[in-house]
Amino acid sequence: xxxxxxxxxxxxxxxxxxxxxxxxxxxxxxxxxxxxxxxxxxxxxxxxxxxxxxxxxxxxxxxxxxxxxxxxxxxxxxxxxxxxxxxxxxxxxxxxxxxxxxxxxxxxxxxx
Amino acid sequence: xxxxxxxxxxxxxxxxxxxxxxxxxxxxxxxxxxxxxxxxxxxxxxxxxxxxxxxxxxxxxxxxxxxxxxxxxxxxxxxxxxxxxxxxxxxxxxxxxxxxxxxxxxxxxxxxxxx
Numbered sequence: 001x002x003x004x005x006x007x008x009x010x011x012x013x014x015x016x017x018x019x020x021x022x023x024x025x026x027x028x029x030x031x032x033x034x035x036x037x038x039x040x041x042x043x044x045x046x047x048x049x050x051x052x053x054x055x056x057x058x059x060x061x062x063x064x065x066x067x068x069x070x071x072x073x074x075x076x077x078x079x080x081x082x083x084x085x086x087x088x089x090x091x092x093x094x095x096x097x098x099x100x101x102x103x104x105x106x107x108x109x110x111x112x
Numbered sequence: 113x114x115x116x117x118x119x120x121x122x123x124x125x126x127x128x129x130x131x132x133x134x135x136x137x138x139x140x141x142x143x144x145x146x147x148x149x150x151x152x153x154x155x156x157x158x159x160x161x162x163x164x165x166x167x168x169x170x171x172x173x174x175x176x177x178x179x180x181x182x183x184x185x186x187x188x189x190x191x192x193x194x195x196x197x198x199x200x201x202x203x204x205x206x207x208x209x210x211x212x213x214x215x216x217x218x219x220x221x222x223x224x225x226x227x
Contacts, residue, residue, distance in 0.1 A: 034215070043116070043202055043218030044155075090155065099168065099209075100216060102155040 002027045002093045004103035012109040019078040021106050023065075023091030026072065033074040034092040034100070035065055044090060050074060061085070086110045114138050116219035118203050124225045125193065133188040133222045135203030143209045144186040145216065146178060147202040155202070161186060162209040193226045200224070 007022040025031055032051055036044040048059025055067045061084075065076045074091060091103040116137045125131050137144065146158040160168035161180040175197075177189040186203055200223050204216040 036218075041220070041223075043118075043204075043220045044216075045218070046215050049215060099157060099160065104154045 002031065002095060002101045004091050004093050004101055006089075006091055006103040006106050008106055009104065010107045010109070012111060013081045014111045015083055016080050019063075019076070019081045019085065019108065021076040021089050021091075021108065023074045023076065023103060024072055025074060025091070025093045027093055027095060029095050032094045033065075033067060034094070035059065035063070035074075035076050036090045036092060036102075037061075038088040038090065038105075040087070047076070047089075081108075081110045083110050083112065116203060116205055116217050118201075118219035118222050120222060121220065122223045122225075124227065125190070126227050127193060127195070129193075130189070130191040132190065133201055133203075133224075135186040135188075135219055137184055137186075137203075137205040137217070137219075139205055139217060141205040141207050141217070142183050143206045143214075144180060144183070145204040145206075146186065146188055147204065149200040149202055149221070151199075159188075160209060167209060190224075193224075195226050198224055198226045 003026040005024050034049045035047040037047050038044045047063050048057045050057050050067045058064045063078045088105050090105045092100050094100045119134045143162045148156045157170050158172045159178045164180050175192050179187040200221045202221045203219040206214040206216045
């Protein structure tokens with residue numbers, strides 16, 4: 001069975017500071033991993049996904065995530081936060097024939 | 113229109129009403145999904161359709177009834193709902209189910225309030 005945990009339901013950063021959103025997964029087989037973002041009153045939008053091709057994955061809006069098998073982690077980072085990054089972020093895990101499992105989400109606030 | 117659209121965007125209904133939510137995808141996908149997103153709770157998968165066939169019902173109460181007439185359209189029929197059913201209902205689509213890295217594309221959701 002798969003599962004996803006996101007440490008910190010709410011994260012606040014200053015504008016221009018590093019963004020780090022944590023995601024740990026549990027999977028009995030090699031997983032596919034995703035980060036989605038949800039802006040207020042909108043659906044989820046894919047930021048990036050890990051498909052085993054490269055452990056460092058670059059996504060849209062300057063975000064990237066690194067797959068670390070030894071730590072079963074897939075943390076999302078951005079070097080410099082922008083006000084427009086304020087949103088809800090969801091980590092998700094999937095295996096080849098299973099449904100996607102979403103984490104509980106982390107709400108990111110950016111302080112001017 | 114492109115992507116995944118949902119109508120209505122907002123819906124207020126009484127517990128005795130019958131209403132339907134509509135989802136349409138313009139991506140040529142074959143799988144469609146209904147999710148429920150409640151405050152303070154993880155995203156809950158409700159139903160999955162693949163090539164118009166329902167492949168998953170995640171123990172959803174019968175007051176929610178899905179319909180998928182073709183691969184581009186998905187409906188969620190609602191009747192005798194409860195106040196705890198108030199939530200954001202999200203529709204998503206993907207090329208097909210079970211295909212490894214397939215990304216799901218989400219609509220903007222319908223904000224449902226049950227009085």
